[in-house]
Amino acid sequence: MMRFVLSALLFCLLAAPALAVQPDEILKDPALEARAREVGKDLRCLVCQNQSIDDSDADLARDLRVLVRERIVAGDSNQEVIDYVVSRYGDFVLLNPPFKLKTYALWFGPVAIILFGMFAIFMFFRRRGDGAVESDAARPAGNGLSDAEKEKLAKLMDGDGQ
């Protein structure tokens, strides 16, 4: 039984990711095909929008995959292919947003929020620390209770407090 479960798990590991790339699209030259995959995984399918063109079954994604391959075969570099598609569809087509003035908020935002949060936590604990020292000093020595409080506590402990 155990052996069966283990081998089933192993077979799961063997499963290749399910790409939408069709056999008739694949280039004969494995090196070029690898480059096409490299480009394709960074390009957004404009129809389904949250998949890359390599993952998408949409017709337009298929035509984009074919276009990527044609351009690579024609001698374009990966960047030239990506630049062409961006020139048609804009930065949105890139699954990885580019690092430029318009996207600084996107890239620096999370870091800024974490820094702000750390600053806020630091200030919170520092102030609480100060406050505790202050109020302790204001209280009489001993366990920090005033005489009236001690009396009340004693009553409660004796069970007469009700």
Added chain:
Amino acid sequence: MKRLFYILPLVGFLVIGVYLGVGLTLDPHKLPNMLEGQPVPAFDLPGLEGRDEKGFSSADLLGDVSLVNVFGSWCVACRIEHPFLMKIKENGWVPIHGIDWREPDRNAGPVWLRRHGDPYTLIGDDPRSIAAIAFGVTGAPETFVVDKQGIVRYKHVGPITEQVWAETLKPLIDHLREQG
């Protein structure tokens, strides 16, 4: 100073709130028209079976203000706008050229046009999205307004309605014609 510190979370909340609020009003399907102000991309499409012998190429767009309409027989929204395209044709308001996009076979486009009428001046057959991708098309129908110099001036996504024509396309076309 102390009061300022208490206001900080509120300020933070407002900043994030405004940010996300603006984000909610953005439509991720609305992409920028990368071609606006750019010359029409170079394309040279074959014509439709038995209709256009010469086909349809970017050179055909020089000389007159025109519309380039991306359609397909499979496209439901295209049927919605089709009667209005016919109206434009009948009144001779502006020449409409068609890019017949991703037809399943060579006959689908001509059959569809025989059934619903043919408002187009020239039509190019684009089964493999060559011109469609060059124009940055993401769906059909999409319509481009091209001026006399062959510069793309506007992209309309979705069906052309009476309202779109009256409020957006017609004023723009009139303006472009005046410019000469």
